[in-house]
Every structure is written in structure tokens, then in C-alpha cells.
Amino acid sequence: xxxxxxSISLSLGLGLAAISIFLFSVFLQKADYRxxxxxxxxxxxVSALSxxxxxxxxxxxxxxNFDIRYVAHYTSLETPTIYKVTALWAGQSGxxxxxxxxxxxxxxxxxxxxxxxxxxxxxxxIIVLVIVQAFFLILVNFVENPFSPTVADFVVANGNGLxxxxxxxTMAIHxxxxxxxxxxxxxxxAFAIAALITKDTGxxxxxxxxxxxxxxxxxxxxxxxxxxxxAYQELGWGGYWAWDPVENASFMPWLTGTAFLHSIIIQEKKxxxxxxxxILILLxxxxxxxxxxxxxxxxxxxxHSFAVSDLGPVFLGFIALILVVCxxxxxxxxxxxxxxxxxxxxxxxxxxxxxxxxxxxxxCFAVFWGTIFPVLSEAVRGEKITVGAPFFNQVNVPIGLLxxxxxxxxxLLAWRRTSNQAFVRNFTLPILTGxxxxxxxxxxxxxxxxxxxxxLVGFVLAAILTEFQRGIxxxxxxxxxxxxxxxxxxxxxxxxxxxxxxxxxxxxxxxxGFSGNAFDSELEFALKKGEVKEFDGxxxxxxxxxxxxxPNHMAWIAxxxxxxxxxxxxxxxFPEKRVYFHRDPNPDKRQPHSELDIHTTLNKxxxxxxxxxxxxxxxAYLKIMINPLVWWVxxxxxxxxxxxxxxxxxxxx
Amino acid sequence: xxLVFTTAVIALFSSIVWYVISPLLExxxxxxxxxxxxxxxxxxxxxxxxxxxxEMDHHIGNISDEDFNAGRxxxxxxxxxxxxxxxxVS
Numbered sequence: 001x002x003x004x005x006x007s008i009s010l011s012l013g014l015g016l017a018a019i020s021i022f023l024f025s026v027f028l029q030k031a032d033y034r035x036x037x038x039x040x041x042x043x044x045x046v047s048a049l050s051x052x053x054x055x056x057x058x059x060x061x062x063x064x065n066f067d068i069r070y071v072a073h074y075t076s077l078e079t080p081t082i083y084k085v086t087a088l089w090a091g092q093s094g095x096x097x098x099x100x101x102x103x104x105x106x107x108x109x110x111x112x113x114x115x116x117x118x119x120x121x122x123x124x125x126i127i128v129l130v131i132v133q134a135f136f137l138i139l140v141n142f143v144e145n146p147f148s149p150t151v152a153d154f155v156v157a158n159g160n161g162l163x164x165x166x167x168x169x170t171m172a173i174h175x176x177x178x179x180x181x182x183x184x185x186x187x188x189x190a191f192a193i194a195a196l197i198t199k200d201t202g203x204x205x206x207x208x209x210x211x212x213x214x215x216x217x218x219x220x221x222x223x224x225x226x227x228x229x230x231a232y233q234e235l236g237w238g239g240y241w242a243w244d245p246v247e248n249a250s251f252m253p254w255l256t257g258t259a260f261l262h263s264i265i266i267q268e269k270k271x272x273x274x275x276x277x278x279i280l281i282l283l284x285x286x287x288x289x290x291x292x293x294x295x296x297x298x299x300x301x302x303x304h305s306f307a308v309s310d311l312g313p314v315f316l317g318f319i320a321l322i323l324v325v326c327x328x329x330x331x332x333x334x335x336x337x338x339x340x341x342x343x344x345x346x347x348x349x350x351x352x353x354x355x356x357x358x359x360x361x362x363x364c365f366a367v368f369w370g371t372i373f374p375v376l377s378e379a380v381r382g383e384k385i386t387v388g389a390p391f392f393n394q395v396n397v398p399i400g401l402l403x404x405x406x407x408x409x410x411x412l413l414a415w416r417r418t419s420n421q422a423f424v425r426n427f428t429l430p431i432l433t434g435x436x437x438x439x440x441x442x443x444x445x446x447x448x449x450x451x452x453x454x455x456l457v458g459f460v461l462a463a464i465l466t467e468f469q470r471g472i473x474x475x476x477x478x479x480x481x482x483x484x485x486x487x488x489x490x491x492x493x494x495x496x497x498x499x500x501x502x503x504x505x506x507x508x509x510x511x512x513g514f515s516g517n518a519f520d521s522e523l524e525f526a527l528k529k530g531e532v533k534e535f536d537g538x539x540x541x542x543x544x545x546x547x548x549x550x551p552n553h554m555a556w557i558a559x560x561x562x563x564x565x566x567x568x569x570x571x572x573x574f575p576e577k578r579v580y581f582h583r584d585p586n587p588d589k590r591q592p593h594s595e596l597d598i599h600t601t602l603n604k605x606x607x608x609x610x611x612x613x614x615x616x617x618x619x620a621y622l623k624i625m626i627n628p629l630v631w632w633v634x635x636x637x638x639x640x641x642x643x644x645x646x647x648x649x650x651x652x653x
Numbered sequence: 654x655x656l657v658f659t660t661a662v663i664a665l666f667s668s669i670v671w672y673v674i675s676p677l678l679e680x681x682x683x684x685x686x687x688x689x690x691x692x693x694x695x696x697x698x699x700x701x702x703x704x705x706x707x708e709m710d711h712h713i714g715n716i717s718d719e720d721f722n723a724g725r726x727x728x729x730x731x732x733x734x735x736x737x738x739x740x741x742v743s
Binding site: 033 | 669672676681683691709712715716
């Protein structure tokens with residue numbers, strides 16, 4: 001009964017989406033408010049029914065109703081409850097429904113938040129949101145229905161179970177977070193389209209979507225970082241970013257979204273970059289759909305891609321439609337998108353923002369090119385040429401360092417033009433700091449990219465602190481406040497700006513972590529119980545190998561004592577070698593998996609992988625990696641989230 | 654059981670149809686004035702906040718006196734227009 005109700009909800013949702021669009025069209029022609037209310041109500045129901053369908057599927061997953069193909073495919077009786085929930089976004093149709101679910105929640109918030117604030121934009125905003133919902137409703141109704149019955153001529157007593165790589169707690173948070181980001185950009189996109197159609201391209205729509213963009217950006221950032229965290233914890237290659245197509249797919253909208261967040265400040269304050277802003281947000285949304293397409297279509301082979309399907313042409317058609325409509329709209333509205341002012345000086349904050357935008361776009365293009373190159377090469381030459389991490393690193397590391405430099409320069413520049421006096425006053429301390437760090441690194445014998453990145457980190461840190469110091473000094477002189485009170489008031493009264501600086505601080509910390517890559521080292525070796533192996537200043541002793549049987553897997557746990565050269569115990573590590581679905585009579589269905597263990601400190605991680613076992617001779621095949629400064633990547637992520645939350649926190653009126 | 658289910662689905666469908674079409678039969682055809690008032694008030698708050706940010710930028714030396722005066726004047730003008738509109742709506 002429940003699957004039928006789920007299918008009915010999705011069908012009704014699609015029908016109501018069409019009715020909502022029709023009623024809004026009548027309203028726009030007749031200006032009769034009753035049609036607006038009718039359309040609004042239909043839009044509410046589209047979202048409510050989509051949410052209902054999602055909860056119905058979740059209920060079936062928890063109840064292990066293997067009569068539904070999706071449930072049988074992604075769960076089993078042994079699957080722990082938490083992973084039955086996460087199975088909702090593990091497969092094709094479930095994740096599409098999940099996309100729709102998040103969009104529906106966002107749409108409901110928009111519908112109720114702006115219920116009493118009608119503007120000319122709102123009918124178009126709702127129409128765009130409902131059209132995007134309708135696209136996903138078409139997919140889940142006709143292409144990938146999550147409620148499709150299991151096709152089998154026998155009673156399905158148990159399901160396949162969830163991919164072991166997805167049985168990780170980070171995977172319970174990472175995809176929803178990333179989806180909240182991807183889907184969240186639909187709201188600013190809808191406002192942008194509405195602004196273009198209604199010719200209201202001033203700063204009203206920018207003000208309306210600033211918070212929405214920040215929310216989407218926050219989730220996108222957190223999702224990208226969590227993806228890196230999951231890869232680091234689960235995939236066992238010792239890194240967190242491999243320029244994998246699916247990673248790139250989440251990174252591209254983040255880049256354009258970040259550029260957009262910066263350039264809307266220029267439009268708000270100076271009435272400039274209107275066309276640029278339109279292009280950026282339309283591009284960001286298109287890249288979000290493209291990201292979903294890459295993850296879901298199976299067109300790219302990826303460690304993050306858990307689905308293969310024939311959704312490709314449908315998604316590509318939708319992307320083409322978005323691009324055509326947006327391009328035509330921008331071209332038609334070009335005359336009213338002209339800037340009210342021009343950039344007057346190279347040393348102005350406006351030009352700083354513009355440079356930063358250009359850098360974001362260049363990185364985005366390089367990532368896009370490298371990501372689609374295998375598909376293009378296969379289409380043109382019939383041979384799939386994969387572009388690996390060396391290409392991305394070679395192109396993006398120097399540009400990324402340039403971006404870091406502009407993160408420091410931008411806030412130090414004044415609006416319109418920076419006088420020579422202000423230039424000297426603002427730049428002296430950051431430049432001196434950068435120079436001191438450079439000399440220190442040089443004396444310490446550092447000769448790789450960190451010889452550039454560490455001084456830049458010093459420069460940007462000093463630049464951010466200078467900004468705080470100027471703000472505090474302004475308050476202490478005007479209001480006679482103590483330094484602590486001035487700092488607190490400065491942030492609480494200028495949340496957007498100082499929250500932004502804290503985000504920059506987070507980025508700087510992340511760059512410290514990225515720089516650590518240059519010092520990575522690793523060793524693979526075999527150890528018998530009681531044996532010791534020396535590597536990179538540590539001694540690794542295999543104490544025992546324990547066998548444990550858990551509900552959905554068999555595990556061999558290696559107990560490793562790690563000693564330093566002074567023979568002091570640093571830590572005990574317990575990497576595991578697992579075999580999932582070990583009770584399955586078909587050996588082909590059993591899946592080996594290495595669950596690693598990491599000892600983390602501020603300056604380095606000791607990363608242990610149990611890659612194989614000889615059960616007869618009790619030999620463990622291990623891989624140890626020493627990864628310096630990785631902690632700073634995650635710490636930077638926390639600071640970034642904290643700064644964004646400060647920016648988002650509503651100010652008192 | 655099937656009859657109960659079918660009846661429930663029909664009831665759900667009828668409620669949905671009624672919920673959507675009822676405003677067309679009995680609602681107001683003009684946009685309520687209260688909505689315009691709230692919208693204008695929100696715009697005013699945003700502009701007031703922009704003036705505060707401008708003052709902050711000016712005091713820490715990120716904006717020249719000339720730009721500050723011109724910017725503040727333009728924002729004040731916009732706020733005056735909104736206040737005039739608010740008076741009309743009230």
C-alpha cells in the first residue's frame with residue numbers, strides 16, 4: 001500500500017506543478033491576486049507531496065520491504081539502521097528523490113517566508129522553483145521511480161546490502177550536506193531569472209538572495225570538506241583530494257559561487273558588475289545540475305560515483321535548456337545590465353574583487369576542462385584520455401597561490417582608489433610578515449612550493465589581523481571601548497564583513513594544511529606478530545591480529561604500537577581488514593575493505609592501512625603514511641563554517 | 654482494505670483540489686495593502702544597514718570623504734522615497 005501511495009504522491013506532485021505554473025501564468029496576465037494565491041497553494045502542495053514521498057520511501061527502507069527494487073538493491077536485513085537511512089541517497093532513484101526533497105524543503109521556506117512580502121519578483125521565483133521541481137518529478141515518475149517493484153519470480157527474502165564504502169558515518173552527513181549546497185543555489189538562481197524577466201536588475205534581488213547564497217555556499221563548502229574527510233578516512237590512499245570527477249563536480253559550483261558572493265558586494269555598493277553577477281549565478285546553478293549529472297549518470301568513472309544509468313541525455317537536455325534560456329535572457333536584458341559606474345583605479349577594492357573573480361573563474365575552467373577531457377577525447381578520437389592529478393596540480397597550485405595572495409590584498413585596498421599614504425599604512429606589516437616567513441623558510445632549507453605558500457600565509461594572516469586592528473582602533477577611538485568589547489561589538493555589528501574575514505582565516509589555515517602535502521612520506525611492509533619496523537623516526541610493532549565477526553562483516557584487527565626514537569609510546573593504532581557480506585554463499589559477492597586508523601596531531605598524521613593478511617602465518621601487510629599538517633585542513637574547515645555562520649546570523653534591526 | 658485505501662486517496666485528491674481552487678472562488682482579487690507595507694519596511698531596514706556599513710568603511714579609511722558623502726546622500730534619498738511610499742500605503 002505504501003509504495004502505491006508514494007507513487008501517487010509523486011504523480012500528483014507533477015500534476016500540481018503544472019497547475020501551479022498555469023495559475024501563476026494567468027496571474028501574470030490578469031493581475032488577479034486570487035490566481036497568485038491558487039498558484040502559491042499548488043506550489044506548497046508540490047513540495048508537501050514530494051516530502052511525503054521521501055518519508056514513505058524512508059519508511060520502506062527501515063521496514064526492509066524488499067518488494068521495492070530500490071530497497072532490495074541498497075539494503076539487507078543485516079544493514080545497520082543508520083545505513084538503512086543513508087541508503088536513501090545511496091542509489092540513483094533515491095538520490096534524485098532526495099534532491100527533490102531538499103528542494104521542496106527550501107521551496108516551502110521561500111513560500112512561507114515571503115508569503116507577506118509580495119514583490120514583482122515572487123511569481124517568477126516560484127515558477128522557476130516549481131519548474132526545477134517538475135524536472136526532478138519527471139525523473140522520479142518516468143525515468144527512475146524509487147517505488148518500482150522488485151522484478152523476481154521468487155520471494156525476495158533479503159536484499160543486496162549497502163556498498164561497504166558507504167558504510168561510514170561521514171557518508172551519513174557528507175551527501176546531504178553537499179546536496180543542501182547544490183540544491184540551495186536554486187533559490188538565488190530563481191531570483192536571478194525573476195530579476196531578468198521583470199527587468200528589476202538593481203540591487204533588490206541581490207539583497208534578497210545574499211543570505212540564501214551564503215546558506216547554499218556554507219553547505220557546499222562543508223560538503224566539499226566532508227567529502228575530503230570521507231576520502232581521507234575511508235579510501236585509504238592517504239590523501240583527501242584526488243581531482244576525481246565527482247570531487248571536481250562539487251568544487252566547480254563552489255568556485256563560481258564564491259566568486260558570486262564576492263562580486264555581489266560590488267553591485268550592492270557600487271552598482272557595478274551586474275551582467276557578471278547574472279552570469280556567475282546562472283553558471284553556478286548550471287554547474288550544480290552538471291555536478292548532479294556527473295555523480296548520477298555514471299558518465300565518469302569515480303571513486304565517489306555509486307550509480308550508473310541512462311539519465312545522461314535527460315540531464316544534458318535540461319542543462320542545455322537552462323543555458324539557452326539564460327543566455328537569451330541575459331542578451332535581451334544587456335542594455336539594462338550596464339554598470340552605473342566604472343573601475344577608476346588599478347589599486348581599488350573594486351579591481352581587487354574583479355581580479356579575485358577572474359582567478360576563481362580560471363580555476364573553474366581548468367577544473368572543468370580536465371574533468372570533461374576524457375569524455376571529449378573519447379567522443380572525438382575514440383580513445384579515453386584521462387587527465388590525472390598532476391595536470392590539475394600543475395595548473396591550479398600556482399593559480400591557487402595567486403588567489404591566496406588576493407585574499408590578503410583585497411581587504412587592504414580602499415574603495416575607488418587607494419592613496420599612496422593608505423597603501424604604505426595598510427601593506428607594510430603584511431609585507432614584512434611575509435618576508436620574515438620567507439627568510440625563515442629559506443634558512444630552514446625549504447625549497448619546494450611551501451617556500452611560496454608559507455610566506456603568503458604569513459602575508460594574508462597579517463592582512464586579516466590588520467583589518468581587525470583597524471576596526472578595533474576605530475571603535476576604541478570613537479566609543480572609548482576596551483579592546484575586547486570593541487572586538488565583540490565590531491563583529492556583532494558588522495557580521496557580514498568580519499564573518500567574511502574569519503572565513504578568509506579558515507582558508508589560510510587550509511592552505512597551511514595543503515602545504516603539508518609537499519612533505520608526505522609512505523612505506524609498505526609486512527610484519528609478523530612481535531616484529532618491529534622503523535620508518536620516518538617511528539618504530540611500528542605488530543602486537544596482535546584479532547579476528548572479530550560483526551553482523552555485516554568479518555574483521556581482522558591489527559594492533560600496532562608506535563614508538564618514537566626515544567622509545568616512548570606515541571600511540572596504538574588498530575587498522576582493520578574487513579570482508580563484507582562474508583556469510584554470502586557466493587564468494588564473488590563478498591567485498592574486501594580496509595578500515596584504516598589515524599593518529600592525528602597538530603603537525604602530522606600517522607596513517608595506517610591494513611592492506612592484506614596471511615591468516616596461516618599471521619602476517620599483516622601494512623602501509624604507513626606520515627602526512628604533515630593535515631589537521632589544519634579540517635581546522636580551517638571548522639573556522640570557515642564558523643565565519644559563515646557569523647555572516648549569516650541575523651543582525652538586530 | 655482496498656476500498657478504504659481508494660476512499661482515502663479520493664478524499665486526499667478532493668482536499669487538494671479544493672485547497673487549490675478555493676481562493677479562486679472566494680479570495681480578494683487585489684494585492685493586500687499590508688503586504689506592500691511589510692515589503693517597503695524591509696527595504697528601509699536594508700538601506701539603513703547600508704548607511705551604517707558606509708559609515709564604518711569611512712571611519713576605518715576604506716572610503717574617501719567625497720564618496721562617503723555622495724553614497725550617504727543617495728541612500729538617504731532612497732530611504733526618503735520609501736518613507737513617502739510607506740505613508741501613502743498606511
